[in-house]
Amino acid sequence: xxxxxxxxxxxxxxxxxxxxxxxxxxxxxxxxxxxxxxxxxxxxxxxxxxxxxxxxxxxxxxxxxxxxxxxxxxxxxxxxxxxxxxxxxxxxxxxxxxxxxxxxxxxxxxxxxxxxxxxxxxxxxxxxxxxxxxxxxxxxxxxxxxxxxxxxxxxxxxxxxxxxxxxxxxxxxxxxxxxxxxxxxxxxxxxxxxxxxxxxxxxxxxxxxxxxxxxxxxxxxxxxxxxxxxxxxxxxxxxxxxxxxxxxxxxxxxxxxxxxxxxxxxxxxxxxxxxxxxxxxxxxxxxxxxxxxxxxxxxxxxxxxxxxxxxxxxxxxxxxxxxxxxxxxxxxxxxxxxxxxxxxxxxxxxxxxxxxxxxxxxxxxxxxxxxxxxxxxxxxxxxxxxxxxxxxxxxxxxxxxxxxxxxxxxxxxx
Amino acid sequence: xxxxxxxxxxxxxxxxxxxxxxxxxxxxxxxxxxxxxxxxxxxxxxxxxxxxxxxxxxxxxxxxxxxxxxxxxxxxxxxxxxxxxxxxxxxxxxxxxxxxxxxxxxxxxxxxxxxxxxxxxxxxxxxxxxxxxxxxxxxxxxxxxxxxxxxxxxxxxxxxxxxxxxxxxxxxxxxxxxxxxxxxxxxxxxxxxxxxxxxxxxxxxxxxxxxxxxxxx
Numbered sequence: 088x089x090x091x092x093x094x095x096x097x098x099x100x101x102x103x104x105x106x107x108x109x110x111x112x113x114x115x116x117x118x119x120x121x122x123x124x125x126x127x128x129x130x131x132x133x134x135x136x137x138x139x140x141x142x143x144x145x146x147x148x149x150x151x152x153x154x155x156x157x158x159x160x161x162x163x164x165x166x167x168x169x170x171x172x173x174x175x176x177x178x179x180x181x182x183x184x185x186x187x188x189x190x191x192x193x194x195x196x197x198x199x200x201x202x203x204x205x206x207x208x209x210x211x212x213x214x215x216x217x218x219x220x221x222x223x224x225x226x227x228x229x230x231x232x233x234x235x236x237x238x239x240x241x242x243x244x245x246x247x248x249x250x251x252x253x254x255x256x257x258x259x260x261x262x263x264x265x266x267x268x269x270x271x272x273x274x275x276x277x278x279x280x281x282x283x284x285x286x287x288x289x290x291x292x293x294x295x296x297x298x299x300x301x302x303x304x305x306x307x308x309x310x311x312x313x314x315x316x317x318x319x320x321x322x323x324x325x326x327x328x329x330x331x332x333x334x335x336x337x338x339x340x341x342x343x344x345x346x347x348x349x350x351x352x353x354x355x356x357x358x359x360x361x362x363x364x365x366x367x368x369x370x371x372x373x374x375x376x377x378x379x380x381x382x383x384x385x386x387x388x389x390x391x392x393x394x395x396x397x398x399x400x401x402x403x404x405x406x407x408x409x410x411x412x413x414x415x416x417x418x419x420x421x422x423x424x425x426x427x428x429x430x431x432x433x434x435x436x437x438x439x440x441x442x443x444x445x446x447x448x449x450x451x452x453x454x455x456x457x458x459x460x461x462x463x464x465x466x467x468x469x470x471x472x473x474x475x476x477x478x479x480x481x482x483x484x485x486x487x488x489x490x491x492x493x494x495x496x497x498x499x500x501x
Numbered sequence: 502x503x504x505x506x507x508x509x510x511x512x513x514x515x516x517x518x519x520x521x522x523x524x525x526x527x528x529x530x531x532x533x534x535x536x537x538x539x540x541x542x543x544x545x546x547x548x549x550x551x552x553x554x555x556x557x558x559x560x561x562x563x564x565x566x567x568x569x570x571x572x573x574x575x576x577x578x579x580x581x582x583x584x585x586x587x588x589x590x591x592x593x594x595x596x597x598x599x600x601x602x603x604x605x606x607x608x609x610x611x612x613x614x615x616x617x618x619x620x621x622x623x624x625x626x627x628x629x630x631x632x633x634x635x636x637x638x639x640x641x642x643x644x645x646x647x648x649x650x651x652x653x654x655x656x657x658x659x660x661x662x663x664x665x666x667x668x669x670x671x672x673x674x675x676x677x678x679x680x681x682x683x684x685x686x687x688x689x690x691x692x693x694x695x696x697x698x699x700x701x702x703x704x705x706x707x708x709x710x711x712x713x714x715x716x717x718x
Contacts, residue, residue: 126625226539322688363566364652366617374615378596381611382604388596390580392589401580406594420553420716422577422627439687453681455692476694483547498579500694501552501626 088135089161090125090142091116091168094153112248116165122245124378125157131379134231139174151491158182162242166193166212182240185477187213189443193235197310200227212238253289255348257281264303264364266342268332271341275328278346279321286348292317293348296324301343308337315407316368317351323369375406396462398497399423420501421486427495430487442487444496449479457489476500518669521654523554525562528672531703531712535620537656537667540645543658545674550699551626551658552582553716554674558656559620560579560587567619569581570594570612574605575627594618602632606640613647613655621648625659633663641667655675662704677713 090109094102099118106113112124121285125138132138135157146153156167158177163186167175170189177185189212191204209215215238223231257278265271275298288295294317300308312327354368366374378387388403430444439451456475462470472490474497479485484500508630520534535558543648560583562569569592571578576597584590596612598604602625609623623634645667650654657664662671677700683692702711 193513285556325640341518351580364617364619366615370615371617374611375594377611378608381607382596382598382601386599388595389593390578390583390595392584392590399579399581403595410503420556420582422552422580423579425576454689455681455694456689481547482676484679484697498577499547499552500697501548 088125088128088161089122089164090138090155090157091120091122091161091164092142092146092153092155093120093168094151094164095119098151101149101151102153103148104155105142107150107244112246114246115249116162120165122161122165122167122246126250133136135176136174139176143174160240160242161244161246164242166237166240169193172327173321183213183216184237186238186240187211187215187216191215191234191238194237196234197230200230200234219247222232232343253291253292253350255282255285255350256345256487257347258343258345260343261341264342266340268329271332271344272325274344275346276321276325277467278344279324282346282348283319283321286319286350289350290353292319292353293328293349294318294351295349296328297345297347297349298328299345299347300337301342301345302339303416304339305343306339308333308339308341314368314372316354318369318372319353320369323373326373327376330380331338334380371406386416398460399425421498422501423498424496427488427497430494430496432487432489432494439477439487442477442479442485442494442496447479447481447483447485447496452480453478507533507538510542513536519652521558521565522561524557524564525554525713525714527712528554528557528701531624531701532670532672535656537650537652537654539669540641540648540655540657540664540667541670541672542662542664542668543672543674544660544662546660547626549647549674549676550697550701550714550716551674553586553699554626554672555622555656555658556583556586556588558592558654559583560589562596562620562654563589563592565619566592568592568594568620569620569622570596572596572598572605572608572612572621572623574598574602574623574625575600576625576662577624600628601629602636606636606644609655610640610644610647610672611673613644613651613653614649616653618653620654620656622656625657628659630660633659633661636663638665638667641665668705673704675702 092102096202102121103115106121106123110123114122128138131377132141139155139157142155153174154168156164156175158164158167161295163182164175166186166189167177170193188235191210215235223235225374259274259278291299294314298310302308310331346481377389377439389406390401391401393402428444430442433438433441439448439454454475454477457473459473473484474488476489477485486497488497518536518538520536521528522534545552559569576599578595580590596608605623609621612618612621637651641664677698679697680695681692682695697716699711699716700713703709
């Protein structure tokens, strides 16, 4: 059973909301017409007449001038709603009789078809329905047959429901404010489980989870977890939130929780015998989160060299985000000392003879230098220094440099 | 006859682990490569070529499209040197522990447990010997147990060997000579540090054998 509502144009959004109040399966047939699946509504409203009456009353309450029709098939309901004013219920089997008086323009024929039918003197549904099916097929083809079927009220088109944009959000209002993370994790576990079930039912995974916590002091605490690949592992999500909230706890007790998932198509990967091993993305994400909680956020990642000649210039990127770059420059295998250690260097005849710094002390046995380098003089952070490579009596090889009259040990060669 | 047959059935077989090349032919000839699923120790004093060998192994591993992890206890890793040595930095996960050996140990454990890495390096080369000695044998056993039966190579770089029986391969490094091209009496501005000759002793498994390689730049 289908219901159709036809209203004055310009109220299409209002009309849609009206239909959605009655059924989740709603089709927007035209700007001024919506149809809905009315099966099951008899349990709430009663007979079809009562369903149609309820629809009409609600339309009036919403300020719509609407005509309502209920029929056994979708096309009949739509044509009746568009053709007759008020409330109409078309009994099953009598569709052709009820629709007979409607003008053919309601069927929306092509201009050529309309002209042909006009010339034949066929202007109403009943005129077309009375024509023999075989003769009509010979003269007007499939389109003529389709119109004939609609005119008889025998359409069998399924309803094409509007797909609302998918929104995956769960929320939980707490009975009392939660101060500790552990009970909050229980709440999150339930929300994550519900979200996962909804994602699975749509054949989706998620690549970002957004957690919003309403706090007792009326503030909000928001955390977002982003994943390099779409994931569906509830245990991993929970552990990641545990680690994240452990590092960034809410400043006040929590009274309400919202959890939103960004849907994404699940990862499809083909494995092979000869593909080198690599960490599973889900496991790696968890390992990275654990490492970050252990050594700090900025201390885990892949290094990326910066496009500069400044010694030791690099930045940490999230592992997997670093760009593929090839470096052809030769550089020495050096162990860096961060930050460079301040040193006292004795000079003789313009060459270093003794170096002393924290953990580094010795006479210079051999040296090479100075190598003068400078750069970034066009910025607010220029650098210029004289570098020396020295072999000290402690047995190690170091790189030392002087900058603005001060000496530093930059690292050792190894 | 039956006793002989029974003895044959229970014949002790040594299963040799698969190995990954270090990227230095002399060391590969000496040690056969770095064994997978085992703990390998490289030790020696400062400027003895430990980092050169470590970077060569990392370059070899990342070059084979493996993902490597470096647990850097003293934040001494120099990305520019690594890139020049052929390490593909985008395949490297670098964990900086800021001088905390305990964090380094935990991070290495997490990485080995996480699995999927071709090479996990724990760099304790600048960790003071006193701090390194505090790492209990239980921790070393735990690491060895974690890496067992995995295709991961666990490499530990340090000043002194500490893993004892947990290490399957132990290499001692020392510098033989430094190459300073130019006349010995030439001023230092006319000289250039070009490289060094490194001596490697295989201490474990016995018998001990030695090799040398040139680390040049």
